């Protein structure tokens with residue numbers, strides 16, 4: 001095995017968990033700590049403060065951290081935002097939009113979906129018509145960056161439709177947070193979902209939901225649908241530095257280091273600018289080798305991930321394995337796209353030099369004509 005997991009191991013070009021810095025990984029070794037002690041309360045209060053600071057949010061925004069992957073926070077937001085007997089409107093143009101709808105349905109919440117092909121933004125006129133036609137819609141949920149394809153959804157416009165309809169907006173920003181520009185206050189998103197291990201460069205195991213001041217009333221009006229992922233419980237206890245259940249203590253330590261590192265390097269704005277350079281490097285490098293991007297040229301794309309068509313004569317598995325031999329982990333297409341495309345995420349602790357080396361490795365596999 002030429003590469004092994006660890007400090008100088010795999011270069012992860014999958015959309016989370018992303019590569020982390022030695023400082024973040026070493027935080028796991030800090031030692032054992034009881035979550036009922038004041039040291040953990042300090043850590044938790046600090047994490048809430050730093051998570052708000054990362055998105056330039058005032059202290060009136062709540063932050064609820066939950067131990068679990070990003071989907072746990074998605075579930076917590078959906079269950080906490082829709083009152084009994086009402087419905088959730090969902091924009092579904094990818095795997096994660098579909099997941100938001102599936103979460104609601106699995107808890108008996110009615111869903112009204114507006115769908116679009118995975119390569120296209122949602123039809124906003126249809127969404128506006130749905131929101132005005134149905135008076136049982138209690139919230140609107142949308143994914144900012146659909147990690148399925150790399151497509152950025154028009155959240156400013158979608159948020160405006162939610163405001164016109166008078167319903168809160170649930171935003172899955174898990175793969176755009178830290179990667180793409182997002183002004184939560186400006187667009188007035190009410191439930192904003194994030195995770196430690198994508199653009200924030202923490203380790204997997206902790207995710208979170210930001211709650212706007214006006215959405216707290218809604219949270220208070222929704223009876224518990226789950227014991228574990230109950231937004232009201234987490235908000236209330238964490239504001240006191242307390243947690244309802246045993247958290248992933250060491251992963252919280254790691255997130256704390258990751259957020260300090262983020263701030264020391266200029267915060268989210270600097271990281272978004274860096275990610276834009278990374279994405280451009282990979283796109284230009286791969287295009288020069290004859291590879292074609294999967295999304296149409298006009299589609300707004302995230303800085304976090306790029307989807308390419310598979311080169312002629314090479315299956316995903318072959319491409320994956322030959323890149324893995326050189327230390328790079330790419331990601332398959334989801335659902336029906338697995339035979340057509342592959343994904344390259346550019347999130348996490350990666351240098352531009354590493355991405356240059358990746359393009360060179362790609363050239364060794366596909367040649368200079370995209371394998372044709």
Ligand SMILES: *Cc1c(COP(=O)(O)O)cnc(C)c1O
Pocket residue numbers: 015016069070071072074096143145146147172174175195
């Ligand atoms: C990664 C991701 C999630 C969460 O996936 P987990 O495997 O639960 O961490 C949710 N939404 C989007 C858009 C994502 O990219």
